Amino acid sequence: MATKGKQLFTTLEADGTLTVALEEVSFPDPTGNQVLVRMEAAPINPSDLAILVGGANIENAQFSPGKFVAQMPASVNAASQARHGLKLPAGNEGAGTVIAAGDSDAAQALMGQRVSCVPGNAYSQYCIADASMCLPLGDHSAEEGASAFINPMTALGFVENARADGQDAILHTVGASNLGQMLTRICLEDGLGLVNIVRKDDQVDLLKGLGSTHVVNSSADDFMDQLCAAIRETGAFYGFDPVGGGKLVDTSFRAMERVASERMTEYSRYGSTQMKRMFIYGRLDTSPTILTPSYGFGWTLSGWLMFPFLQSIGQDAMNRMRQRVRDNLTTTFASSYKTRVSLEEMLTKDAVMDYRAMRTGEKYLVTPWA
Amino acid sequence: MATKGKQLFTTLEADGTLTVALEEVSFPDPTGNQVLVRMEAAPINPSDLAILVGGANIENAQFSPGKFVAQMPASVNAASQARHGLKLPAGNEGAGTVIAAGDSDAAQALMGQRVSCVPGNAYSQYCIADASMCLPLGDHSAEEGASAFINPMTALGFVENARADGQDAILHTVGASNLGQMLTRICLEDGLGLVNIVRKDDQVDLLKGLGSTHVVNSSADDFMDQLCAAIRETGAFYGFDPVGGGKLVDTSFRAMERVASERMTEYSRYGSTQMKRMFIYGRLDTSPTILTPSYGFGWTLSGWLMFPFLQSIGQDAMNRMRQRVRDNLTTTFASSYKTRVSLEEMLTKDAVMDYRAMRTGEKYLVTPWA
Numbered sequence: 001m002a003t004k005g006k007q008l009f010t011t012l013e014a015d016g017t018l019t020v021a022l023e024e025v026s027f028p029d030p031t032g033n034q035v036l037v038r039m040e041a042a043p044i045n046p047s048d049l050a051i052l053v054g055g056a057n058i059e060n061a062q063f064s065p066g067k068f069v070a071q072m073p074a075s076v077n078a079a080s081q082a083r084h085g086l087k088l089p090a091g092n093e094g095a096g097t098v099i100a101a102g103d104s105d106a107a108q109a110l111m112g113q114r115v116s117c118v119p120g121n122a123y124s125q126y127c128i129a130d131a132s133m134c135l136p137l138g139d140h141s142a143e144e145g146a147s148a149f150i151n152p153m154t155a156l157g158f159v160e161n162a163r164a165d166g167q168d169a170i171l172h173t174v175g176a177s178n179l180g181q182m183l184t185r186i187c188l189e190d191g192l193g194l195v196n197i198v199r200k201d202d203q204v205d206l207l208k209g210l211g212s213t214h215v216v217n218s219s220a221d222d223f224m225d226q227l228c229a230a231i232r233e234t235g236a237f238y239g240f241d242p243v244g245g246g247k248l249v250d251t252s253f254r255a256m257e258r259v260a261s262e263r264m265t266e267y268s269r270y271g272s273t274q275m276k277r278m279f280i281y282g283r284l285d286t287s288p289t290i291l292t293p294s295y296g297f298g299w300t301l302s303g304w305l306m307f308p309f310l311q312s313i314g315q316d317a318m319n320r321m322r323q324r325v326r327d328n329l330t331t332t333f334a335s336s337y338k339t340r341v342s343l344e345e346m347l348t349k350d351a352v353m354d355y356r357a358m359r360t361g362e363k364y365l366v367t368p369w370a
Numbered sequence: 371m372a373t374k375g376k377q378l379f380t381t382l383e384a385d386g387t388l389t390v391a392l393e394e395v396s397f398p399d400p401t402g403n404q405v406l407v408r409m410e411a412a413p414i415n416p417s418d419l420a421i422l423v424g425g426a427n428i429e430n431a432q433f434s435p436g437k438f439v440a441q442m443p444a445s446v447n448a449a450s451q452a453r454h455g456l457k458l459p460a461g462n463e464g465a466g467t468v469i470a471a472g473d474s475d476a477a478q479a480l481m482g483q484r485v486s487c488v489p490g491n492a493y494s495q496y497c498i499a500d501a502s503m504c505l506p507l508g509d510h511s512a513e514e515g516a517s518a519f520i521n522p523m524t525a526l527g528f529v530e531n532a533r534a535d536g537q538d539a540i541l542h543t544v545g546a547s548n549l550g551q552m553l554t555r556i557c558l559e560d561g562l563g564l565v566n567i568v569r570k571d572d573q574v575d576l577l578k579g580l581g582s583t584h585v586v587n588s589s590a591d592d593f594m595d596q597l598c599a600a601i602r603e604t605g606a607f608y609g610f611d612p613v614g615g616g617k618l619v620d621t622s623f624r625a626m627e628r629v630a631s632e633r634m635t636e637y638s639r640y641g642s643t644q645m646k647r648m649f650i651y652g653r654l655d656t657s658p659t660i661l662t663p664s665y666g667f668g669w670t671l672s673g674w675l676m677f678p679f680l681q682s683i684g685q686d687a688m689n690r691m692r693q694r695v696r697d698n699l700t701t702t703f704a705s706s707y708k709t710r711v712s713l714e715e716m717l718t719k720d721a722v723m724d725y726r727a728m729r730t731g732e733k734y735l736v737t738p739w740a
């Protein structure tokens with residue numbers, strides 16, 4: 001007998017109409033390595049927002065209980081052609097209790113346990129999840145385990161990636177985010193140098209309170225000098241940026257090049273030979289990335305996504321990372337939330353306007369049974 | 371007894387004054403592996419122009435015989451701090467006759483021969499060059515051998531780099547340049563797919579005349595469709611761009627992603643998993659590179675320079691490439707020139723205004739004894 005419950009869907013029509021609404025749906029019985037999870041908590045991460053709200057005009061949207069209908073700007077809509085007409089689930093990750101399991105040993109072993117999972121439809125009362133991707137939470141609450149995958153594995157991924165490329169220091173352009181705080185703790189534990197860029201004085205204090213030694217405030221008059229000093233002291237010519245749009249990557253490259261140039265004994269019109277590497281792993285700003293010709297030709301910029309990266313390193317490395325997350329869930333990998341909302345509340349105008357702003361330290365948690 | 375002759379120097383002062391002038395200088399006797407070359411021909415490549423003219427205000431420059439003095443715009447001048455006050459030579463490559471040689475066997479073996487060389491001060495009547503970087507030209511003229519290094523080794527470098535990365539097709543954004551024509555002939559000889567982007571109909575004809583099968587005109591109304599079709603047919607998700615500024619790289623990535631998306635069976639908010647790779651190897655346009663968030667996270671953009679690349683592949687691979695250039699100097703690797711100028715003529719207003727425009731197919735050749 002199928003389990004019924006509420007699930008959120010987001011649909012973008014060819015004419016630019018975005019409908020985000022709850023529906024009562026049936027969840028199938030889990031088979032094989034699947035488990036059925038009664039979801040208790042799911043975070044709204046920046047990576048969820050693109051599909052949930054995107055660039056839609058929320059100010060003028062129509063809101064009704066459990067639903068809103070908004071218009072997508074023409075430019076965004078044209079770039080979203082591939083999803084036109086598709087009714088998509090949302091919510092990368094969350095935590096809940098396994099209430100049914102497929103035949104496999106791995107699935108059966110999770111029966112009755114609280115787990116964190118990565119179902120892709122976490123804004124829902126129930127989810128089908130793959131047992132191999134579930135992390136048993138033991139005595140931890142669902143709230144403690146709700147964000148156990150995306151941010152922790154991304155932050156650990158940065159460190160794995162840097163080590164694999166022979167780096168012993170990295171730069172992070174949004175230091176005070178939940179992920180940035182995790183990365184700060186990981187780098188301290190692992191003895192990896194870290195340059196944190198933040199935008200406000202209280203964020204400087206926050207990260208210094210965590211033990212970060214190189215925190216640079218982009219609002220300061222001497223930001224560029226501070227940034228160069230931090231790169232000089234750490235040797236961080238390798239960085240990660242979740243903003244994407246604007247000049248933050250360019251600024252990072254320019255600072256790296258300025259430090260590298262100081263070490264050159266001879267002028268070169270082609271810039272320094274120091275390799276400079278940046279990764280864009282998010283698009284908090286969807287405006288274009290601006291790269292000025294200010295740092296020669298010794299640089300590389302890539303997009304970075306966690307799932308392809310995890311695939312590239314293999315199951316053993318991934319298991320090791322997951323074990324570390326589980327062992328340090330309420331310390332190194334702790335997340336904090338500004339607000340808890342029900343599935344209905346997450347579709348109100350006040351809530352959408354607030355969480356789409358993606359302000360640092362103001363993450364939402366969805367509790368589907370509240 | 372020292373050899374005397376004219377040599378060009380370019381000096382940028384801290385106040386933005388750029389002085390480019392000929393001086394009578396003494397050339398030392400070659401030692402060890404050095405040879406002294408009486409220079410007969412040297413091309414003005416785009417890679418020479420940055421240091422020769424840069425963004426200087428040539429319209430209002432002061433011209434006198436063998437000299438001009440121009441003002442550098444403040445923005446460019448600020449970015450050029452590292453060269454302030456330095457009197458620099460110019461001219462990457464050229465060809466001439468070895469009139470003196472150091473003690474080494476390699477140097478002695480070149481005595482009396484016509485060679486192409488990469489001295490870095492080729493706009494000069496004499497140059498000291500390293501014997502190991504000289505290519506003996508046999509019966510070829512200096513004009514035939516003047517451009518035997520920069521463009522040939524760059525074009526061959528693209529092919530080496532693509533093969534090393536497992537690619538069997540590449541995209542080139544300025545197909546009709548001297549380098550682009552070489553690349554077209556190399557790819558045909560090696561059976562590598564090539565998508566050439568050009569800006570004019572006569573350039574389409576030129577490249578089709580060379581046997582290029584995928585030539586796309588960016589002035590055409592259906593440019594994007596043409597470009598996608600060419601990428602679809604060749605599988606070119608790997609490209610090289612000498613423009614740098616503006617949206618040409620972005621356009622290439624967007625076309626690659628559109629083709630990759632057609633092959634996807636399921637929508638992904640993160641874009642396709644097809645890796646897309648572009649290299650910027652020049653800065654014909656010094657305005658910022660614009661990257662829009664239109665192709666997910668599966669992309670990498672790097673600066674590309676020939677000399678570090680040659681260092682990375684080692685001496686054997688480089689020797690193999692140089693042998694190929696020597697064997698095919700007047701066919702695969704032939705260059706053509708619009709005009710020949712003396713050292714004095716290259717510093718006249720008419721000449722500077724003309725060669726700094728870097729129009730396709732209008733390369734200058736400097737003949738220092740004319």
